Structure formats: structure tokens, C-alpha cells
Amino acid sequence: MKRNILTAARVIRSKNSGPYELTLDILFKDREHFELFRRRNVVTKRRIAGLYGRPVADILKIVYFEPSNALKITMRRPIPSGDAGETDIYGAQQHAPLLSLTY
Amino acid sequence: MAKKTAKKKEFRVLSTTAILGYGFPESSFRAGLAKKPDLIGADAGSTDPGPYYLGAGKSFTDRSAVKRDLRFMLTAGVRRGIPVVIGTAGGSGARPHVDWCEAIIREIAAEEKLSFKMGVIYADVPKARVRRHLKKGEITPLTYVPPLTEAVLDESVNIVCQMGVEPIQKALAAGCQVVLAGRSYDPAVFASLPIMLGFDPGLAIHMGKILECAAIAATPGSGADCAFGTLTGDSFVLEALNPARRFTKLSTAAHTLYEKTDPYHLPGPGGELDLTGCSFTELPGGRVEVRGSRHVETERYWVKLEGVRRVGFRTIAVAGTRDPIMIREIDGILAGVEAQVRDLLKAESVEGRIFFHVYGKDGVMGGLEPEKRIRSHELGIVIEAVGPTQAAADSVCSLTRSTLLHYGYPGRISTAGNLALPFSPSDARMGEVFEFSVYHLMPLARPDDFPMRVVTLRGGKETK
Numbered sequence: 001m002k003r004n005i006l007t008a009a010r011v012i013r014s015k016n017s018g019p020y021e022l023t024l025d026i027l028f029k030d031r032e033h034f035e036l037f038r039r040r041n042v043v044t045k046r047r048i049a050g051l052y053g054r055p056v057a058d059i060l061k062i063v064y065f066e067p068s069n070a071l072k073i074t075m076r077r078p079i080p081s082g083d084a085g086e087t088d089i090y091g092a093q094q095h096a097p098l099l100s101l102t103y
Numbered sequence: 104m105a106k107k108t109a110k111k112k113e114f115r116v117l118s119t120t121a122i123l124g125y126g127f128p129e130s131s132f133r134a135g136l137a138k139k140p141d142l143i144g145a146d147a148g149s150t151d152p153g154p155y156y157l158g159a160g161k162s163f164t165d166r167s168a169v170k171r172d173l174r175f176m177l178t179a180g181v182r183r184g185i186p187v188v189i190g191t192a193g194g195s196g197a198r199p200h201v202d203w204c205e206a207i208i209r210e211i212a213a214e215e216k217l218s219f220k221m222g223v224i225y226a227d228v229p230k231a232r233v234r235r236h237l238k239k240g241e242i243t244p245l246t247y248v249p250p251l252t253e254a255v256l257d258e259s260v261n262i263v264c265q266m267g268v269e270p271i272q273k274a275l276a277a278g279c280q281v282v283l284a285g286r287s288y289d290p291a292v293f294a295s296l297p298i299m300l301g302f303d304p305g306l307a308i309h310m311g312k313i314l315e316c317a318a319i320a321a322t323p324g325s326g327a328d329c330a331f332g333t334l335t336g337d338s339f340v341l342e343a344l345n346p347a348r349r350f351t352k353l354s355t356a357a358h359t360l361y362e363k364t365d366p367y368h369l370p371g372p373g374g375e376l377d378l379t380g381c382s383f384t385e386l387p388g389g390r391v392e393v394r395g396s397r398h399v400e401t402e403r404y405w406v407k408l409e410g411v412r413r414v415g416f417r418t419i420a421v422a423g424t425r426d427p428i429m430i431r432e433i434d435g436i437l438a439g440v441e442a443q444v445r446d447l448l449k450a451e452s453v454e455g456r457i458f459f460h461v462y463g464k465d466g467v468m469g470g471l472e473p474e475k476r477i478r479s480h481e482l483g484i485v486i487e488a489v490g491p492t493q494a495a496a497d498s499v500c501s502l503t504r505s506t507l508l509h510y511g512y513p514g515r516i517s518t519a520g521n522l523a524l525p526f527s528p529s530d531a532r533m534g535e536v537f538e539f540s541v542y543h544l545m546p547l548a549r550p551d552d553f554p555m556r557v558v559t560l561r562g563g564k565e566t567k
Contacts, residue, residue: 011357016151017364019539020247025360027353052471060246065366067383068356074364076247078470082153083538084414084489085458087469089153097473 002102008033014094017074019081021060022091024048024073024098034069042103048073051097114297114307114334115140117344118314121326123147123172123189123204124164127317131329131344132175136183138331138344143180144292145172146315147204148191150409150539151362157261158411158537160199170207174215177208177281181217186275188282188292190315195409196286197261198227205283205558213563219281222274225554226263226285228408228545230256236545243544245407246364251543255412259540262410267372268304269551271295279557286409288371289315297334308376309396310339312369313358320358321348321389342390349389356383373404373550403546410541415456416493417533418500420486422507422522428514429521430482433461436512436521443510444503455490455499484522489536500530 005012011027026043028034037043045059058076065072079086088094117140120127124147135143152163162169173189180187193200205223212219233256236242242251249255263286272295274282284292290311297307310332313320318328321343328348333340341350359378360366369376380395424430437459444457462483465472486507488500508522515521559566 015362017362018245019150019154019542020245021364023362023364025357027357027360051473053473054471061365063365063367065356065360067381068353068360070357070360070366072360072363072366080539081151082155084417084456084536085469085487087460087465087467090151093467094471096468097471 005099005101005103008037008103012095012098014091016081016091020077022075022077022094024075024095026071026098028069028071031069034064034066034071037071037103038064040103043071043073043101048075051100054078111300112335114142114300114302116293116310116314116332116334117143118293118317118330118332119143119145119176120172120329121146121315121317121319122149122164124162124169126168126172126327127329128345129175132179134344135329135331136179140185140331142186142188142293142296143176144188144190144314145176146190146289146292148194148196148200148286150195152194154411154537154539155535157195157197157263157409158413159535160197160261162194162200162203164194166207169204170211173207174211177211177217178215181219181280184280186280186282186296188271188284188295190284190287190289190292192283192285195261195263196226196284197263198225198285201225201283201285208281208283209560212560216562218561220279221281221283221558221560222277222279223556223558224266224270224274224282224284226266226287228262228264230259230262233262233408233541233545241546242408243405245542245544248542251541255540258412259410260412262408262541264406264408264545265372266406266553267291267550268295268298270553270555272299273551274555275299277557290371293332302334303336305376305396305398306334306337306339306393308371308398309378309381309393310334310341312376313341313355316358316361318343318345318348319361320355321350322354323348324354338392338394340386340390340392342388350391351389352383352385352391355391355393372406374398374400404550405544406547408541408543408545409539411537412540413535414538415489415491415536416496417536418488418493418496418530419533420500420504420524420530421526422484422486422504422524422529423481424484424522425481426517426521427480428516429512430477430479432512432514433464433477433482436507436510437461439512440503440507440510444499444506447502448499453490453495453498455488455495457499457503458487458489460485460487493532493534497530497532504529
């Protein structure tokens with residue numbers, strides 16, 4: 001049976017990395033879950049692109065950061081922060097699609 | 104700069120708050136002073152609140168809150184002889200922001216009868232200078248940023264560049280006890296003095312990178328509390344000044360991820376912080392020791408430019424609907440309203456753009472929203488109108504609101520009005536609209552060469 005990401009992560013968040021990028025952090029509960037995700041390659045550019053309905057080319061980077069048992073995904077903002085019609089200046093509420101990740 | 108060996112064994116830094124004006128408990132500040140800091144600093148800005156503040160020359164922080172924070176820092180710093188450094192003054196760090204913050208400092212100096220020498224450093228970059236580099240192909244866009252064109256440069260206002268440690272060091276070396284800097288690389292506020300004294304730039308900048316957010320990197324985190332850093336020859340130690348918080352290995356390392364693209368490689372003015380060999384170790388007393396941070400200089404010294412351009416004026420209206428048929432039909436209704444409004448505007452030769460922010464549908468995520476079903480029993484609708492003048496924006500907003508209010512849609516049974524409007528007046532002017540237009544790298548031949556003014560205050564009064 002597949003498990004939900006919330007059984008593995010203690011923090012899932014989004015934020016601007018400058019006005020043109022959104023960065024998503026998944027902080028795992030422990031080293032075991034971090035290693036499991038890294039080993040199984042659970043989070044891929046293709047999967048993130050699918051979750052957000054974006055082209056794979058708009059997913060810039062996926063980085064594993066051992067010191068905080070974390071995984072960081074950086075993607076292109078569809079609209080730069082503050083442009084007319086934009087919805088989230090700080091980019092702080094763009095994480096919810098990650099909550100449907102399973103492993 | 105030639106490598107010097109640190110004469111002092113330690114360098115102690117008190118960071119008061121994540122953004123000047125966010126506040127801090129007086130007890131934390133006093134606890135920090137008791138640890139005899141060599142520097143009191145605060146980062147005062149960010150691009151996070153969006154392009155408006157840079158363009159309009161206004162601070163996103165509150166004047167009285169900034170004054171309150173500064174009063175603690177200046178009185179303690181000046182009376183005890185501790186340098187006080189403020190970076191990215193006024194939130195965005197362009198000339199009007201720096202001048203705004205300087206006026207606050209002068210007020211405090213007069214009220215408290217303080218005597219000190221202050222270096223005021225401007226980060227504004229003349230367009231002619233950007234144009235020279237642009238012609239030589241030396242203006243490099245950051246990721247996803249369109250290349251800069253002469254036309255966009257012409258339209259841009261308040262172009263600033265993120266200064267590194269050099270201009271702040273120059274002010275400190277000139278004997279300034281208070282340094283008020285325009286747009287600065289956040290860590291430079293905290294790293295300038297220790298690097299000048301010979302401490303390792305990698306450790307000093309990494310410590311600054313964490314301290315610029317003050318207690319956000321502690322647990323529980325807070326942007327409105329102080330943090331303390333102690334830099335030594337081969338490490339730095341972080342600690343909270345509030346017994347309710349502590350630094351842990353995880354809180355510190357997690358903060359290294361915050362708002363960054365790649366936590367192992369953090370680019371800044373003139374180089375990059377390389378954290379691939381970095382270690383975080385917990386010490387007793389809620390402290391964390393960090394080792395192994397390295398600063399790698401780039402061959403050329405590059406700085407980041409930031410600039411915005413005005414794209415018009417905005418007027419908004421807030422409304423809601425509780426009608427299940429309208430909610431079901433919402434996409435068609437909004438498209439129909441927009442088409443109808445466009446026809447009217449065309450006939451009247453009024454220009455403008457219309458955006459609907461529909462809360463309960465995709466108001467938060469817009470185009471990134473994967474959930475296509477609406478499951479809410481009510482929707483919030485923010486009408487955003489952007490026009491070339493405030494009057495045009497008002498017209499577009501008003502027309503869109505009235506058209507939506509009385510729009511006839513398939514299956515409509517509520518024929519008296521489609522919207523619940525919470526306010527009278529229903530429409531609110533939001534003023535100028537700016538967008539980021541410059542977010543590029545530019546080479547600097549002289550990283551210390553920024554316009555600086557030295558102000559000498561005696562008993563709060565300026566002397567020559």
C-alpha cells in the first residue's frame with residue numbers, strides 16, 4: 001500500500017526564491033525517510049510538473065540537502081511576483097499539491 | 104583583499120530582528136548586550152513584499168516600528184561604543200528609502216542627544232552605467248528573467264545593486280560608528296567588520312546569512328526576536344537570547360534552505376558561499392556550531408541589480424457570491440462579463456486589463472491550481488483592474504463590477520443582483536502598479552566604490 005507524504009515529512013512549504021522562482025521544501029521526519037525518498041527517487045521533475053500542470057522544463061532543480069534531511073524543488077513562477085494578475089506575492093501558499101504525493 | 108590573520112580570537116554579533124521594524128523583546132536585546140557584542144546589526148529589507156515598494160520609494164515596514172527598533176540599537180550602540188550597521192535601509196534600499204531611514208535616525212539622535220559619526224551609503228545605479236554594460240553585453244539575466252533591453256531600461260526606476268562587504272568596510276574604516284547602507288547583500292551587514300578584522304569570509308558570510316533573519320532560524324522560530332553569533336577562527340556558534348527558543352542542528356540547517364534555489368551554493372556579490380563541506384553540531388545550552396563554510400571568489404566581481412517599471416494603476420473591488428447556480432456557471436459568467444466590458448471600453452476608447460481572483464476556486468494558486476472542481480458553497484471574487492491612469496483603472500473596475508452584479512447567465516434565478524458587496528464604497532484605489540523589470544547581474548570594477556556621505560552628529564545636532 002502506498003503511503004502519503006505526510007507520514008514521511010514534518011514540514012512542506014513554498015516560498016519565493018527571488019521574484020521569478022518558487023522553491024518548495026520537504027523536510028523529512030528523519031534520515032531514514034530522507035534516504036528512502038532519495039534512494040527510490042520518489043520526487044522527479046516529471047512528477048512535480050504533473051502535480052502543478054507545468055512543462056517539465058519549468059522545474060529547475062531538485063536538490064537533496066543532508067544537513068536538514070530535506071529535499072528542495074525549485075520551479076519557474078508562472079507569473080513573476082507582483083506582476084498584474086499575480087496571486088501570491090510571497091509564494092508562501094503554493095505547496096498544497098505536494099500533499100498528495102505518495103511513496 | 105589581502106588575507107589577514109584575525110588579531111581578535113572571537114567576534115560577537117547581535118542581530119536584533121529579521122527586518123528592521125519587525126520588533127524584538129527588550130529582554131532579548133538586553134541579554135544580547137550582556138554578552139558584549141562587537142557589532143549590532145539588522146537587515147532592513149527584502150524584495151519579497153513585491154515590486155511596489157522599490158518603485159514607489161516607500162517602506163513596507165511601519166515608521167514608528169522602525170523608529171522603536173532603531174532607538175534601542177542606536178542608544179545602546181553609541182553609548183557603549185559598539186558599531187551599528189543597517190543594510191537595505193527602508194525595505195528596498197534605493198535613495199528615497201535610505202533618506203527615509205536617515206531622517207528617523209536623526210530624529211532619534213536629537214531626542215536622545217546622541218553623538219556619533221554615520222556613513223550613509225547609496226546603492227542606486229545610474230541608468231547610463233547600466234546602459235554602458237548592456238552595450239558591451241555584460242548585463243546577465245538571472246534564471247527565467249528576460250534579457251534586459253534598452254527600452255525596458257528606459258522605463259525602469261530606482262535601479263539598485265546589492266552591495267557586498269566592501270562599501271560597509273570603507274565606512275567602518277573611516278571611523279563611522281553607525282553605517283546606514285542602501286540595498287545590500289543581507290549577510291554583508293554582519294560580515295563586513297569581522298572580515299575586515301581578518302576573520303574567514305566563508306564563516307563570516309554564512310553566519311551573516313543566518314543572522315540576517317535573526318531568530319527565524321531558531322526553534323520555535325520568530326522574525327521578531329534577537330539572535331547572537333560568535334565567530335572564531337574555524338567555526339561560528341549561534342544562540343537564541345530568549346529562553347523560549349534554542350538553535351538546533353535541524354533548525355539551523357533548515358534555515359539554510361529557506362528562500363534559496365540550491366542550499367549548497369549560495370551566490371552573492373563577488374563570489375559564492377560553498378556549503379558542500381559544511382557541518383552543524385549541537386552544543387549545550389541551545390547552541391549550534393557551524394564549520395566548513397567556504398567563500399569562493401569569482402574571477403570577476405558581479406553584483407545583482409534590481410529595478411522596477413510602472414505598468415499602470417490599479418483599482419479593486421471585493422465581492423462574494425452564495426448562489427449555487429452562479430458558482431456552477433462561474434467560468435462562463437466571468438468570461439462573458441469580461442467580453443461585454445471589453446466591448447464597452449473599446450467603444451469609449453478606455454484601455455485596461457481585468458483580472459478576477461476567485462477565492463474558493465483558484466484565487467490562491469491561479470494557473471498552478473491542479474484542483475478543478477469547486478467544492479465551496481460560496482466564492483470570494485476580487486476584481487482587479489489595471490489601467491494606464493488611475494481614472495482608467497477606476498472606470499474598468501466600476502464597469503466590471505456593475506456588469507457582473509447584473510449579468511444574466513444560464514439558469515439564473517436570483518435576478519436582483521449577483522454579488523454580495525461588503526463595502527460602500529465598493530471600489531478601492533490601489534495606486535501605482537510596478538513590475539520587476541531589472542533582475543540581472545552586472546560586473547563591478549571597484550566593489551568599494553559606492554557614493555557615501557559621512558554625517559557627524561553631536562548631541563543629536565549635525566556638525567561639520
